[in-house]
Amino acid sequence: MFDNFPDHPADPSTTPTDLSLLLRPAPPGSPTDLVRTHGGDGFLLWAGIPAALVIGSSGGAGATTTALGIASAAAAEYGERSPIVVDATATGGDLAQRGCDTIDAAGTVQNWLNMTPRGLAPSVLDSSGENSAGFGVLPRGPEALPRRETYASVHRDLCAAGCLPIYDGGAPVSNRMIAPLLADSRIALVITLAARADAVNRLKPALIWLDDNYSQFHLAEAVIVVTRQHRSDGPLIAEHARHYLGKLVRAVTEIPYDAHLAAGGPMSWKRLSPPTRSAYRKIVNLLR
DSSP states (O other): OOTTSOSSOOOGGGSOHHHHHHHSOOOTTOTTSOOEETTEEOOOOOSSOOOEEEEESSTTSSHHHHHHHHHHHHHHTTOOSOEEEEEOSSSOOSHHHHHOSSBOOSSOHHHHHTSSSOSSHHHHHHHOEEETTTEEEEOOOSSOOOTTOOHHHHHHHHHHTTOEEEEEEESOTTOGGGHHHHTOTTSEEEEEEESSHHHHHHHHHHHHHHHHHHHHHHHHTOEEEEEOOSTTOOSHHHHHHHHHHTTTSSEEEEEOOOHHHHTOSOOOGGGSOHHHHHHHHHHHHHHO
16 A cells, blocks of 8 residues: 655655645654653653642642642743642642632632533633732632532633643542543643651652552653752752652752741742742743
8 A cells, every 4th residue: 555655755846735745854843853851762842831730749748839839930930821720639728828819719619610611711710719920729629529520621621711720639649539630641740749758758659659550651751849848958858859769750859948938828929039939930841
């Protein structure tokens, strides 16, 4: 069937226009080119900022503030399309308290899922709170999602509404609510690690569980974020993670101690220290 198909691009002057376009070599930098990651041929880079799932390797690992920081950097620094941080924890966390510094959320994920139609921007805005950095905050209540709804349908309809979802998955990594998000390779994975020795001990079983259920290839594109939550936290935990995990994941980076984050109130991009804002911008660049 393909005996007469040419092995190299034919002369456009002697071939039909459509065929000559198909046979023409792609210019350098085209989406068909592989980019080098981890010292070899790897996955393609994202042209823009992808949706992301932020999960904690243990409780108190800073998943919520990291999700908010990523959305802040995407909105304030990159002008990304309508970022929205969504609570994907098992029973609802403190996302609304930490993320809404301008307008409190009028609804929850469950309220929004019951709207018709919900795949429109106004429907999302009606249920979301707002942060001064320019992104939305969509909390969830402790009750179950409406019947036959999962975070797969949440993600589908948020994308249809033109939003850039950043999910706060909290801990543990085995939370069944986030299973559809973990299974979607188009959603970038961020794993937070508190700068504490006990948190490092809990990281190993979390990574093993992810590897067993979603394969090493998923972990290979994950970004591990070490969060310094106390003034005394130093660089040792991040250095330890880089030494043992640097070749197994996309990157290991860290968020410095920040008094504004440590205060525990609503997070405001302008009140973060310059090193902290720079650290969140770095995470955004690592996800692209």
